[in-house]
Amino acid sequence: MEVVRSQKKPSSASADGVSTIPLYRSAPTLEVRLEDFERFAVDRLLVLRGISDGLARGKKPDEMEKLVSDLWKANMRHPNTSEIIDKDIISHFVLRLVYCRTEELRKWFLSMESTLFRYRFRLETSDVHRALMTELGIPYKSVTNAEFEGLKEKLSQVARSIGQQLPTSDTVYYKVPWEEVSELVGSRRVFIKKGYAYVALNQVVSFVIPHFRSHLSKALVLTNRKWTSMIREQEKDRLTPIVEALSTSYLGPDYTQDKEFGEISLKDIDQVARSSFPLCMRHLFDSLREDHHLKHGGRMQLGLFLKGVGLKLDDALAFWKAEFSQKVGAERFDKEYAYGIRHNFGKEGKRTDYTPFSCQKIILSTPGVGDHHGCPYRHFSEENLRAALGKMGVGSRELEQVVEKAKGRHYQLACTLTFEAIHGASCDSGINHPNQYFKASQNILKEKKQSTA
Numbered sequence: 001m002e003v004v005r006s007q008k009k010p011s012s013a014s015a016d017g018v019s020t021i022p023l024y025r026s027a028p029t030l031e032v033r034l035e036d037f038e039r040f041a042v043d044r045l046l047v048l049r050g051i052s053d054g055l056a057r058g059k060k061p062d063e064m065e066k067l068v069s070d071l072w073k074a075n076m077r078h079p080n081t082s083e084i085i086d087k088d089i090i091s092h093f094v095l096r097l098v099y100c101r102t103e104e105l106r107k108w109f110l111s112m113e114s115t116l117f118r119y120r121f122r123l124e125t126s127d128v129h130r131a132l133m134t135e136l137g138i139p140y141k142s143v144t145n146a147e148f149e150g151l152k153e154k155l156s157q158v159a160r161s162i163g164q165q166l167p168t169s170d171t172v173y174y175k176v177p178w179e180e181v182s183e184l185v186g187s188r189r190v191f192i193k194k195g196y197a198y199v200a201l202n203q204v205v206s207f208v209i210p211h212f213r214s215h216l217s218k219a220l221v222l223t224n225r226k227w228t229s230m231i232r233e234q235e236k237d238r239l240t241p242i243v244e245a246l247s248t249s250y251l252g253p254d255y256t257q258d259k260e261f262g263e264i265s266l267k268d269i270d271q272v273a274r275s276s277f278p279l280c281m282r283h284l285f286d287s288l289r290e291d292h293h294l295k296h297g298g299r300m301q302l303g304l305f306l307k308g309v310g311l312k313l314d315d316a317l318a319f320w321k322a323e324f325s326q327k328v329g330a331e332r333f334d335k336e337y338a339y340g341i342r343h344n345f346g347k348e349g350k351r352t353d354y355t356p357f358s359c360q361k362i363i364l365s366t367p368g369v370g371d372h373h374g375c376p377y378r379h380f381s382e383e384n385l386r387a388a389l390g391k392m393g394v395g396s397r398e399l400e401q402v403v404e405k406a407k408g409r410h411y412q413l414a415c416t417l418t419f420e421a422i423h424g425a426s427c428d429s430g431i432n433h434p435n436q437y438f439k440a441s442q443n444i445l446k447e448k449k450q451s452t453a
């Protein structure tokens, strides 16, 4: 991304009817500090991931409108209001670099950015809609007065049938080839004559979005070419590591060691596992209790999670030893396995205080034969997932929804629905981290206990 200070501001300021939504036609020529480069991208990513979650949950258009507006306000603020548009543009272009690199990433970004644009566009005024259509180079002309008068009756019938105000001579309609507005045609929300659809100004989002999408789609392919031929190598010490980490980055707290719940004691651990462990950890915990052994990936995933929920080093050593010694003997445990546990707590080797794994990391792991780590919503067969959910106490109706989401590759949403089914409470933020699941579960159980005391 070019980093030279521009004298000219991008189009902005809504008060005079000019859009506050940039069209991202060309990369900004702005100086961007490295920390802003990453921070702005993370903020926009929170918006796009929230949109992805809303869509996967099947939210209706009015719910999506509110969600997008809330996400935008929460994440895209800037202390200096005049910088908000810069932040919008910079974050978009950084994420373009991040998401141009594979077909799958491009598809996701295109879909989320188009949805974001759709709902931001809907919140703008008619003047802004006109300005954006001109800027996008959309060629459709508004219908003349004479043509409007000839069609007024038919246009009124359609407006009546969809509960909209009846058109007057001031109402603006566009004459558009009908295949350009297939979503309006499919839902019978538009009048068609001789291959043209007559689209009211408040419906133009239907043909504006495909234009926006097509422009962005081409731009992503071009960005990918530049990325592979030039930027990746040129920026290998500076931007490339940031760009490559962003698409899989976890954006929440790291849950290194839970301050709020403090220690969990060994005597309570089985009961806490049943009530508050997410399925991935519950599966590892049960496998350990059953086989008295876990392979390396499982020891890491469960060990760091337990550290995050507040199990102290001495208790962790006692816990793992009690199980492993039944299989390999106490001596071999001390020799071969105790080191790894102390290592997780930063007491050996490089002395790094390792953080528990996020869902993203666990979902992307590749467990082999005999491994128990990974995310069950992704790595279990459907049959095993159904059995595990049944064991957790998920009712049959919710179980079908969870399995459907897992099949649709919405693993974290499947986990969120499981959480909601088990706890009888909603989890609007969605599950992004096993330790977040644990914490939210403990909070709910604590509240329930207090209300019945």
Ligand code: SF4
Pocket (backbone or CB within 6 Å): 278, 279, 280, 281, 358, 359, 360, 362, 363, 374, 375, 376, 377, 411, 412, 415, 431, 432, 433, 434, 437
């Ligand atoms: Fe664990 Fe996250 Fe998968 Fe839930 S979504 S089972 S918390 S990895």
